[in-house]
Amino acid sequence: MIAWVVRRVAASVAIIWAVVTLTFFVIHAARGSPFLPEQSQSVSPETLDRLRRQFGLDRSLPEQYVLYLRNLARGELGESFVLRRPVADALADAMPHTFFLALAALLIDFTAGLALGIYQAVRERSVGDVVLGNVALFVNSMPTFWLGLVLLLGFAQWLHWFPTGGPSDPVLCPRVDSLPCLLDFFWHLTLPALTLGLVGAAGTARFQRAAMLEVIRQEYVRTARAKGLREGRVLLVHALRNALLPFITLVGLAFPFLLTGAVLVETVYSWPGMGLLAVRAILQRDYYVVTGAALVTSAMVVLGSLMADLLYAVADPRIRVRGA
Amino acid sequence: MTEPLLRVRDLKTYFVTEQGSGTARAVDGVSFDVRPGETLGIVGESGCGKTVTSLSILRLIPEPPGHIRPGSFIEFEGRNILTLEPKELRAVRGNQIAMIFQEPMTSLNPVFTVGDQIAEAAIVHQHLSRAAARRRAIEMLQLVGIPDPEERVDHYPHQMSGGMRQRVMIAMALVCHPKLLIADEPTTALDVTIQAQILELLERLQAELGMAVMLITHDLGVVAGTADRVVVMYAGQVVEQAPTVELFAHPVHPYTEGLLAAVPRLDAPSLSLRTGGRGRLHSIPGQVPAATAWPDGCRFHPRCPYAWDRCRAEEPPLLDASQGDAGTHTARCWLVTEPQRRTRRP
């Protein structure tokens, strides 16, 4: 078991390294440079040269790469050209926002998705199942950012129930340090989380319905009924425990989905998370922010699948024993 | 004669098939009794409605597509199971009537320990504490002959062999000392030697606990040694019903005859004559028709070596073929009225 974990972790590190390396070279090869954004063409060539030397961009690409890796090994992610601050700080500011967004979205995704999927499976082919199934299919087919726009239009622009964007009220709550400001934060979080969560929940419901249906037909479910158990216990203990096993895989897959969705949803709601940071950095050729973001996102994806595998091993006695 | 424990009358369980290809009349008017403490064998090829019959008794038929037709009647200790409230039904399931299934592999839940699965019924029906239920589970494992029950109780089903799993299934079914055990092909998925052990175990437990057993099998050889009486089913109906000895000595229905001929026997050379004296195992030609389209007349006539015009036109009722007490031996065959038509096979 331990050997397996060590192997997986080593492989994960290798994968992250590969992603960072690829990103590093591609973004350096991209047209344009971080010091020549179109809007500020007034920079003199001398200043430009000085800046390039200052950030080590005058060296050859392999040299820069080795330097970057050396810094990375020391835990330094480099300096953002545009933000004029360490990349680690910029990421540290952005990550909690994406984290809370993803957490809230996951909560909506899994609770609503599981509940709907189980309900649909238990009431297979009922009117409720058919209606919910089609709604889930439709929501699951929406572009996430478009659903964001629609919710924004409906609940913020027309109904004024929720703010139109941003993480908090810039005047009253520039930082979250009191209870009203915490509520304000949640109020701002609702629409973006709902956007991501609903699309996810639709997918989860479709997945879980199929998983549950598969399990409900199993003979051990009939055995449980033959024992004289309540239907609730039959479904929620005997069937669900088994139907949740494939769901664990979905948990691992949810990370890339949430990160992908975050890139767009954060743009729609001006949510200052990783996605927004990464998109801006790519547009501005802020090299080390891009590589830093690549590092963090790939780490999260790899971690997600690693966690799913571990969770699976814990949850499924058949695997647990084999691994031990 | 004692009052029957279970009385099944005119049981009809139909299935609505997809795409409107009609209604499958899987069980179509079945009646039989199970008396306290006896072993009743229910025999027939697959597709005859044996399993559906047994599932109907505990109302385990998946609805939809299946449903038990109104007019059917399943009486257990004087109460009609088909009209029980869910709560009353649960009090019967696993408690008064227990069931074991063909596939011990898939009938046990893979994510719970066998101990938990055995204890569950005791907790639900007898309100035992978790600790007491666990002790009961260990006792039950011992009772069904599993070595090291204290250790085995915490094992998962996949850690056990097929024979062990079936023992666990039996332990699980018997934990509340039911009055009736329905065993649906309990040995089919097992090796021959294990089969014999499991049958022996069932017989021993039946004697110890004094319960009635409904043994469902496709193999007359299995009932020969164990059952007191046998019900033979074909095409969703009971076609013959008799005490085991009587049935083996004087089978009336040609289907029973065919089934008997398919049993390899060392002790009854007279029966091996039916195979044409060449020692070859005989099996009935053709196969069970689809439950959506049972043949008109006698449902067995397309496969029957003796069938004549009447069999094609008119469905026989269960006729009394008893040699001793009236009603002990019945068969759904016109041969009972015209025995001279039973000629040697062409």
Next chain:
Amino acid sequence: MNIWNWVALGGAAVAALLVVAVVRRRASASASGRRFFRHPTAAPGLFVLAFFVTVAVAAPLVAPYKPYQQIDIVHLQNRSPSTRNVLGTDPFSRDVWSRLAYGARISLGIGALAMLVAVTIGGAVGATAGYFRGWMDAALMRLVDVGLAMPRIFAMLVVVALWDHIAVPVLVLLIGLTGWFATSRLVRAEVLSLRERDFVAAARALGAGPGRVIGRHVLPNAAAPIIVSAALGIGNVMLLEAGLSFLGMGVPSPAPSWGNMIADGWPKIAVAPWSATFPGLAISLVVMALNAVGDALRDALDPRKEAV
């Protein structure tokens, strides 16, 4: 929108119905075809797809304006839907319906072509890895691990930055190049199990080379999961394209891809919600149809259901 546009639109609907009818008749000959249409959403999904494809092909007939035409930049911005502009006009005074019709060409085209690229590469890589196993398998699958470790849209954004002004064929190629990882895993798994089967061993024993064995014996038998994943993948590609275009990194701007249309309409969504909502609705509908057809295909092609 004039009478002839309406007639053409009606014609497109009729054509789509005909396609569904013809496919259904053809399909009823085989068991898997019947299973496909037994899926309640299969026929409606097929209809939606056929309808949008017809509209894309017949765009000049169903659309009253050219997609780039700014009807009246002074007076006809952000007009609400009317008989003249059925879906209204966008902030640049262009007819939303006309752009939607022409945009179907771009959005559906990119979806189908990029998926073709992805399936081709994924199929080739998966078959190679599964057939030869050993170091080749290990190397290719590690590559796939890396590919799957990066959220696709992020990878696309980084790669697209290599160009100032990306041409649509390049975009298609790039989307295809970032989309084959999952397919290759699927194909590999299928090939791994197929290569142990007798008919493959027989072909090898008869002296067939690896190319012939893979092409003639293995891939055709692995076709079902590939087709299903392709159907579902087109939807993903369309969503990706929309997202990229929305961020301004996809199809270059005046071209009427559905993602571009949402991006164009977004700033004015409060006053003219139609210019961003209708293209989004179109994407949702088409992706939903693709998912429905994909689900039905999966059920239809699943050999385990053959007996039912």
